[in-house]
Amino acid sequence: MMLPQEFEARMQDMLGEAYPAFRESYDRTKYQALRVNPNKGARAAFLQSAPFTLRQVPWEENGFYYSEQDQPGKHPWHEAGVYYIQEPSAMAPAAYLEARPGEKILDLCAAPGGKTTQIAAALQNRGLLVCNEIHPVRARILSENVERMGIRNALVTNEAPAKLAELFDEYFDRILVDAPCSGEGMFRKNEEACTEWSLDNVRICAERQDEILDHAATMLRPGGRLVYSTCTFAPTENEGSMARFLRRHPEFVLEEVPLAEGMSHGVPQWAYYGEEKAEDVSTLHLERTIRLWPHQLDGEGHFLAVLHKAGEVPQGYTGFVKYGTETGVFPNQAVKPRKGKKPQNKQGGNAADYSQYLDFQKENLTIDLLEGECGGLYLFGEQLYLLPRDMPSLHTLKVLRCGLHLGTLKKNRFEPSHALALALTPEEVKHTWSLKGQDAETMAYLNGQTLTCEDADMDKGWYLVTVDGYSLGWGKLAGQILKNHYPKGLRKP
16 A cells, blocks of 8 residues: 655654565555453353354453454444454553453543443443543444443543543543544554645644643542553654653653563654654653554554552542532432422432333343442433442533433333443343344344234233343334334444
């Protein structure tokens, strides 16, 4: 493929004798991979039954290369959120974040959602995941992927990093900054990125990265971990970004972390590449940054750095959020009031409104979603959500998703959401409708068609439709007809 001349000249100067191998990588078939969603089922069970040819990605235990013939994006399991299709090297940053269940995590530049859903898998639906995207269209895509992967504990926002920094002070345990960049690692995947590239854009991206990193620094608690990553090879956006950041923020240090197969250390000498001035960077330990080169491993290329913020926090530390936490409603509040009484909750609306959902839960689920780690029920207009525990206030925030969307409170009834279906397992519901693989009935359901029940004795009401044991959507049985509730916008032709 044709590459920008200035890009080629710079890469040849940087890599020297290794450049021919780097250049040759652009003529190879691109590597494709998927990442299994452990919240949907055990990894071992997936590997045993998956109809794909899979090979392990070295830096992500749930990541697997697949063959060009597999086409997992066209399989019903994709719609069920069983896996996320993701460029292999892009799996590295979230893996090095090492998110743990119960933590508060920020994915600051999150769209389209690959790294967000990877972090969510590590959290196991415990703790809080704030995933943000500044561009509205991309934020909607992010929210859709959060829904598809069945994530219960995510707050999806559409804000500038500066706005979030005004609201959160030393609040998050870990932050991922997968920064907007010049995208040099995406040239083979996206030729448009190649045509849009320029040295001026590299400099603009570097300036934007500096600003984003400064905001991230204020939101990370003492003792917390910050992972910075790009999908570009430009030193100004990589080693250079880290050198500038560490000069501005001496409270941070680069952590020394093990390298997976095929990875390389960053190059300190590139910190001021192409600039007239240069400073001594020996004390910054830029060699602890990580490079993923397409000629050294099976992936498009990436850069990442793992940073530690000095200090400690006392046990029970919660950080600071400007407007406090959001208060949801719990079952003892969500009951029908006595005659003449209309108790109000913080969101407005009557506490009695929630009885419709509680009736649905009692009739259709085997679990109580309000038990365990959650922040209660939250009514947003007619839309009912289950908040994560310790949910920050939504005041002034542009929010696309505030936890798990349970469904819609309509007049005298509750209608469950597609998000709720995807977040449940067959064991968590009383009635399931089982489909298999790419059978005609499965494809008919994904096309929005009604299904026929041959057993006249089956209970009427809501059914969780599954494919090979993975939740796919809702259907409602009336007589011997299962009415299709698969969202119209997702239906396949």
